[in-house]
Amino acid sequence: xxxxxxxxxxxxxAALTGFRAVELWGTGQAEPHLRLVLSACGEEHVAELLAAxxxxxxxxxxxxxxxxxxxxxxxxxxxxxxDQMPRHWRDRHGAxxxxxxGVASAAAFRAGLVWRAIGAHPTGANPPGFGSWATPPAV
Amino acid sequence: MTVADYDVVVMxxxxxxxxxxxxxxxxxxxxxxxEAGPAAGRxxxxxxxxxxxxxxxxxxxxxxxxxxxxxxxxxSVLDVVPLTPGGPPSDGGYFVQEGPLPFASDYLRSxxxxxxxxxxxxxxxxxxxxxxxxxxxxxxDWPLGYDELEPYYERAExxxxxxxxxxxxxxxxLRFRDGYVYPMHRIPPSYGDRRFAELLDGVPVHLDGxxxxxxxxxxxxxxxxxxxxxxxxxRGFEPVGAVGNPHSGLRCEGNSSCIPICPAQAKYNALKTxxxxxxxxxxxxxxxxxxxxxLSPDRRSVRALEYIPYDxxxxxxxxxxxxxxxxxxxxxxxxxxxxxxxxxxxxxxxQVGRNLMxxxxxxxxALMPESIGAFRGPSSTAGLEMLRDxxxxxxxxxFRAEIANWGWDFAAFAPYAxxxxxxxxxxxxxxxxRSWLARRIPRQIRLGFLLEQLxxxxxxxxxxxxxxxxxxxxxxIAYDLDTYTRRGMAAARECATQVFSLLGASDATAYxxxxxxxxxxxxNGYTYHGSGHLVGTHRMGDDPxxxxxxxxxxxWDHENLYVVGAGSSxxxxxxxxxxxxxxxxxxxADGMLADLGEERP
Numbered sequence: 001x002x003x004x005x006x007x008x009x010x011x012x013x014a015a016l017t018g019f020r021a022v023e024l025w026g027t028g029q030a031e032p033h034l035r036l037v038l039s040a041c042g043e044e045h046v047a048e049l050l051a052a053x054x055x056x057x058x059x060x061x062x063x064x065x066x067x068x069x070x071x072x073x074x075x076x077x078x079x080x081x082x083d084q085m086p087r088h089w090r091d092r093h094g095a096x097x098x099x100x101x102g103v104a105s106a107a108a109f110r111a112g113l114v115w116r117a118i119g120a121h122p123t124g125a126n127p128p129g130f131g132s133w134a135t136p137p138a139v
Numbered sequence: 140m141t142v143a144d145y146d147v148v149v150m151x152x153x154x155x156x157x158x159x160x161x162x163x164x165x166x167x168x169x170x171x172x173x174e175a176g177p178a179a180g181r182x183x184x185x186x187x188x189x190x191x192x193x194x195x196x197x198x199x200x201x202x203x204x205x206x207x208x209x210x211x212x213x214x215s216v217l218d219v220v221p222l223t224p225g226g227p228p229s230d231g232g233y234f235v236q237e238g239p240l241p242f243a244s245d246y247l248r249s250x251x252x253x254x255x256x257x258x259x260x261x262x263x264x265x266x267x268x269x270x271x272x273x274x275x276x277x278x279x280d281w282p283l284g285y286d287e288l289e290p291y292y293e294r295a296e297x298x299x300x301x302x303x304x305x306x307x308x309x310x311x312x313l314r315f316r317d318g319y320v321y322p323m324h325r326i327p328p329s330y331g332d333r334r335f336a337e338l339l340d341g342v343p344v345h346l347d348g349x350x351x352x353x354x355x356x357x358x359x360x361x362x363x364x365x366x367x368x369x370x371x372x373x374r375g376f377e378p379v380g381a382v383g384n385p386h387s388g389l390r391c392e393g394n395s396s397c398i399p400i401c402p403a404q405a406k407y408n409a410l411k412t413x414x415x416x417x418x419x420x421x422x423x424x425x426x427x428x429x430x431x432x433x434l435s436p437d438r439r440s441v442r443a444l445e446y447i448p449y450d451x452x453x454x455x456x457x458x459x460x461x462x463x464x465x466x467x468x469x470x471x472x473x474x475x476x477x478x479x480x481x482x483x484x485x486x487x488x489x490q491v492g493r494n495l496m497x498x499x500x501x502x503x504x505a506l507m508p509e510s511i512g513a514f515r516g517p518s519s520t521a522g523l524e525m526l527r528d529x530x531x532x533x534x535x536x537x538f539r540a541e542i543a544n545w546g547w548d549f550a551a552f553a554p555y556a557x558x559x560x561x562x563x564x565x566x567x568x569x570x571x572x573r574s575w576l577a578r579r580i581p582r583q584i585r586l587g588f589l590l591e592q593l594x595x596x597x598x599x600x601x602x603x604x605x606x607x608x609x610x611x612x613x614x615x616i617a618y619d620l621d622t623y624t625r626r627g628m629a630a631a632r633e634c635a636t637q638v639f640s641l642l643g644a645s646d647a648t649a650y651x652x653x654x655x656x657x658x659x660x661x662x663n664g665y666t667y668h669g670s671g672h673l674v675g676t677h678r679m680g681d682d683p684x685x686x687x688x689x690x691x692x693x694x695w696d697h698e699n700l701y702v703v704g705a706g707s708s709x710x711x712x713x714x715x716x717x718x719x720x721x722x723x724x725x726x727x728a729d730g731m732l733a734d735l736g737e738e739r740p
Contacts, residue, residue, distance in 0.1 A: 016568050017568075017572070018569040018571070018572055057568055057569060071563060071568075074572065075559065078558045079555055081197065081555075103196065103197050109194045109195060114557075114580075115514070117576045117577050117580075118514060118577055119510075119512065119577070120514035120581075121395065122194075123396040124193055124395070124400065125394070125402070127392035127394040127402075128392075128393050129393055130393065131327040132516070133327070133329045133516025133544065134328060134330055134516075135512075137581055138512075
């Protein structure tokens with residue numbers, strides 16, 4: 001296990017999202033995303049998540065404690081929104097007041113990976129220019 | 140004889156009110172505009188704050204970017220819930236709805252009105268739309284025809300800044316003045332529009348026992364594009380940029396968020412007209428809710444408007460009274476009717492509040508075999524217009540269909556629901572998730588059918604005993620879809636099935652009895668939403684016994700009162716209403732200037 005918690009979070013996020021670490025760093029959202037996950041899920045569980053082997057996302061996603069956090073991390077990166085942790089997870093691991101559903105921030109929405117995945121741009125931001133919609137799609 | 144405070148007082152700073160104010164102000168007349176909502180968005184910083192508010196909103200509905208106030212509340216599409224026949228009315232939002240079906244549209248009370256989140260579609264009405272009674276024996280006729288409104292359509296297209304080509308719009312009897320061109324060239328068709336045209340143009344759909352060749356038609360849009368140098372006899376056209384930042388919005392940038400907010404203001408909103416109005420002696424007072432039309436003792440004229448100023452967080456002020464030569468209500472079909480009913484005014488015909496209409500909006504969606512690059516460009520840049528008129532209108536509603544550029548957006552909450560499905564239901568992550576989304580979302584297509592609705596006395600807005608933050612009654616709405624409209628929905632569904640089949644697309648449309656707007660006909664179910672088209676509650680006509688206003692939108696009952704907006708339309712027609720209400724507002728303004736003794740040059 002090497003690197004700072006933030007570096008490990010980005011390495012794991014890259015494996016979970018299918019985007020390269022450099023792309024995730026480039027969004028500027030790595031730090032706020034990690035902060036949100038820490039406040040919503042608690043330091044202990046996040047430390048456990050970041051200690052796991054990022055090469056083995058299958059094991060992480062199958063883990064009853066870590067899987068729900070990892071899935072929320074994927075949604076956070078793709079949509080910029082936090083979904084409340086599942087009821088069973090909250091019952092077992094404790095519910096944080098920060099674990100509430102909503103868009104993390106306008107910047108988090110703009111950085112959502114779903115728009116890159118589909119060859120588009122976040123609605124209401126990063127406009128590709130007049131007439132760009134007439135060109136054949138890249139994706 | 141006391142001197143009036145202003146020449147004209149206007150209620151409402153949306154497209155009709157702002158335009159009337161601008162026209163009268165340009166003639167040197169003093170005007171006060173009273174707007175119930177906030178000024179939000181009139182500075183560039185305020186406007187950008189609304190954009191950020193939208194980006195950070197969890198649920199991105201049309202009203203998401205905009206401020207709300209209990210003192211000037213407005214409806215949200217999130218308030219629309221299924222109603223139980225015979226059950227209690229729904230009163231979860233601003234409207235109190237008794238049904239049997241929910242009225243599903245929203246609007247905005249704000250400077251700029253609902254043009255803050257409109258799409259910008261600027262189709263003209265068809266000549267046939269003015270003559271539904273004479274031609275088809277349903278709905279009734281307008282007191283004026285297409286040819287009388289045509290010059291005002293030209294002026295409206297200038298005001299809104301419409302981009303289109305005349306050659307694309309000459310169908311079903313639509314005619315244009317010789318040599319006329321739109322202010323700007325058409326907005327480029329999306330890649331999806333081009334694929335639709337390649338696959339569909341000229342191929343017939345079979346409906347009502349007839350073959351109708353499909354035409355994928357570029358939509359006239361109030362969206363800045365490339366000016367046409369031939370406009371205005373070769374003088375050209377200068378696009379109008381953002382209020383407070385005139386270098387922004389001179390071309391559509393492709394933000395793909397026309398609804399709920401165009402970040403660049405390349406799409407027209409009425410703040411632009413309001414801004415122009417204030418070059419003249421026009422004063423705008425926001426957060427001023429008109430609460431009463433004060434009549435003269437003989438009731439033949441209006442003496443004053445009363446309004447309540449409010450400041451969120453403080454108790455509302457005492458009502459203030461303002462006098463004028465002429466009074467104009469431009470609050471939209473619900474707010475105009477509400478105020479007239481509250482005041483016991485303009486209702487000698489008993490038509491105020493009746494004949495409430497919308498375009499029930501029915502979506503059909505499918506997956507193309509290839510990527511068409513969904514989620515790029517304006518929400519819609521083309522439509523199917525060939526079924527807006529025909530002999531079938533004797534028995535069922537006509538419709539147009541917008542071809543959406545944003546995949547399954549409103550239909551299935553794409554792309555958010557796709558991500559949730561991929562992660563949670565399908566257990567995907569990493570490259571598998573990314574490629575699954577990439578294979579699916581860019582292939583999403585959607586048609587949005589706008590159905591015609593006939594004027595019905597029983598579809599109406601009245602006053603509820605429940606009140607808003609200022610103690611004013613909330614609108615009480617009774618609403619239903621008749622068999623005429625449901626037959627139109629069945630035909631639209633059939634049309635979509637044939638179109639999807641011709642495209643080789645797999646149909647994914649799903650309606651269910653738990654949908655708020657679920658209706659049935661002959662055992663088949665359909666779901667409608669609102670189009671935000673509020674029409675019909677103060678209908679115009681040529682008989683004071685059966686209409687509220689005359690063909691210039693002047694009240695039959697009170698000589699110095701105009702009631703303007705889509706509420707004056709006797710039938711809803713097959714076009715989105717803003718262009719027509721703008722043309723009608725210009726015509727009304729000519730009437731007002733004549734009343735005030737002005738002669739138009």
